[in-house]
Amino acid sequence: MTALGNRTDGPSAQSRPLNICLLGYRSHPHCGGQGVYLYYLSKALVEAGHQVDVISGQPYPELDSRVRLIKKPGLNLYEHPHPARALRPRHLLSWADFYEWFGKLSGAFAEPYSFGRRVARYLRVHGHKYDVVHDNQSLCYGLLNIEQHGLPVVATIHHPITRDRQLAIDAASDWFHRLLVRRWHSFLGMQIKVSRRLKHIVTVSTQSFNDIVEQFGVDSSRLKLVYNGIDTDLFAAQPHRCPDPWQIMTTASADQPLKGLRFLLQALASLRGRYPELKLLVVGKLREGGATAQLLEELELQSAVRFVSGISNQEMVNHYNASSMVVCPSLYEGFGLPAGEAMGCGIPVISSDGGALPEVVGDAGIVVPAGDSDALARSIEQLLTDADLRQTLGLAGRQRIEDKFSWQVAARHLVAYYREIIAEKTETESPRAQQAKPAELLSQNSANSPEVASGGSQHPKSQGEAA
Numbered sequence: 116m117t118a119l120g121n122r123t124d125g126p127s128a129q130s131r132p133l134n135i136c137l138l139g140y141r142s143h144p145h146c147g148g149q150g151v152y153l154y155y156l157s158k159a160l161v162e163a164g165h166q167v168d169v170i171s172g173q174p175y176p177e178l179d180s181r182v183r184l185i186k187k188p189g190l191n192l193y194e195h196p197h198p199a200r201a202l203r204p205r206h207l208l209s210w211a212d213f214y215e216w217f218g219k220l221s222g223a224f225a226e227p228y229s230f231g232r233r234v235a236r237y238l239r240v241h242g243h244k245y246d247v248v249h250d251n252q253s254l255c256y257g258l259l260n261i262e263q264h265g266l267p268v269v270a271t272i273h274h275p276i277t278r279d280r281q282l283a284i285d286a287a288s289d290w291f292h293r294l295l296v297r298r299w300h301s302f303l304g305m306q307i308k309v310s311r312r313l314k315h316i317v318t319v320s321t322q323s324f325n326d327i328v329e330q331f332g333v334d335s336s337r338l339k340l341v342y343n344g345i346d347t348d349l350f351a352a353q354p355h356r357c358p359d360p361w362q363i364m365t366t367a368s369a370d371q372p373l374k375g376l377r378f379l380l381q382a383l384a385s386l387r388g389r390y391p392e393l394k395l396l397v398v399g400k401l402r403e404g405g406a407t408a409q410l411l412e413e414l415e416l417q418s419a420v421r422f423v424s425g426i427s428n429q430e431m432v433n434h435y436n437a438s439s440m441v442v443c444p445s446l447y448e449g450f451g452l453p454a455g456e457a458m459g460c461g462i463p464v465i466s467s468d469g470g471a472l473p474e475v476v477g478d479a480g481i482v483v484p485a486g487d488s489d490a491l492a493r494s495i496e497q498l499l500t501d502a503d504l505r506q507t508l509g510l511a512g513r514q515r516i517e518d519k520f521s522w523q524v525a526a527r528h529l530v531a532y533y534r535e536i537i538a539e540k541t542e543t544e545s546p547r548a549q550q551a552k553p554a555e556l557l558s559q560n561s562a563n564s565p566e567v568a569s570g571g572s573q574h575p576k577s578q579g580e581a582a
Contacts, residue, residue, distance in 0.1 A: 137167060137169045139251045140226050157179065169184050173191040230253055269532065274470065316333060343450045374445050401422040439498070440495070443465070448471055459512075463512065479512040
């Protein structure tokens with residue numbers, strides 16, 4: 116038998132196509148950039164000739180039909196109408212299920228931890244099928260278990276969530292809200308410990324690289340920079356579509372301080388007196404009674420701002436091409452996909468200098484100080500009144516994305532990194548070490564899991580497993 120994670124059958128892993136396992140604790144693209152990352156990375160890896168499985172909790176990802184989805188359902192409490200009543204007697208047999216339920220009720224975000232237990236249990240049985248496991252920022256204790264039992268592991272950290280936590284604390288109205296913010300972010304203790312112990316970590320920008328070293332205390336020698344990509348076939352100009360000269364577009368979680376939407380709304384309000392037709396399209400969901408809803412009322416912008424959510428990638432492209440400009444006002448971004456997508460569509464971009472956004476935008480857009488609504492207003496007015504500048508920046512943005520950012524390039528760099536990790540594992544593991552592994556961790560010719568579905572298709576949920 117072959118030890119878990121040390122395939123010796125067939126050609127060398129340095130030359131043959133790889134069997135890759137991608138992990139995502141919640142992976143639907145409408146939940147954020149992590150779902151987008153999983154979709155495009157898995158697609159690019161398959162197109163490069165590799166076999167890719169995605170193991171995910173709910174909400175499940177949208178995947179290319181050539182990518183296999185393995186569902187690891189949890190309680191999905193954030194979409195449950197009555198979370199307190201979600202626990203069933205069978206869930207008491209699973210520590211992962213109980214911890215997820217108790218965490219939600221006590222104000223903590225427990226999904227990454229619980230997902231880690233479920234996926235570690237699955238890979239103890241099925242891990243022999245894969246050459247490498249690549250985690251998408253769950254940074255759960257289960258990764259250490261998987262790595263200790265012989266399977267090469269790499270994790271992507273898009274950016275350290277410590278940034279999000281601090282901005283949320285700063286925006287909290289009182290001590291009780293600050294306490295709730297700290298409780299929700301309690302998973303960060305796990306993520307910091309795990310990231311310090313993992314041997315291989317990928318990040319997506321120089322800004323994130325430096326922040327991970329500074330805020331998570333990770334040794335820089337264990338970090339690898341691989342930029343995200345943009346789907347340049349999908350995110351492209353639509354010459355037949357005439358943009359609305361008065362429509363600005365942005366992508367933001369309405370009440371997440373990190374996204375800086377309030378500064379864009381303040382800029383919009385200051386310009387509406389001179390440009391009454393000016394309007395804003397926000398790709399995101401407005402929370403009734405939330406901070407953004409209150410600000411819209413204070414600034415009298417209810418009729419000038421429209422929110423859309425749950426849209427497809429094609430609808431996103433249509434919205435980009437229907438807008439005169441895209442504004443990315445984030446206080447911090449680990450990469451900045453919306454800016455790259457807009458540039459791919461040839462739409463001029465105004466960006467803050469928050470986090471990695473200047474790395475993406477470069478000199479192909481207008482970059483202003485983060486949190487400066489006056490600078491945003493001046494730049495918006497500059498583009499509104501200068502059609503030649505809009506065209507110049509649109510063309511420069513598209514060229515920059517084609518030259519520097521694509522998923523094909525990202526996949527190529529990651530595969531080279533996978534092969535380095537596999538070679539390192541092969542060199543350091545002796546035959547005696549393989550023989551010393553516990554029998555229950557050796558590869559098993561198990562039947563296909565009943566939770567396997569192809570290409571993100573619907574499949575009946577299995578009960579929460581003991582983990």
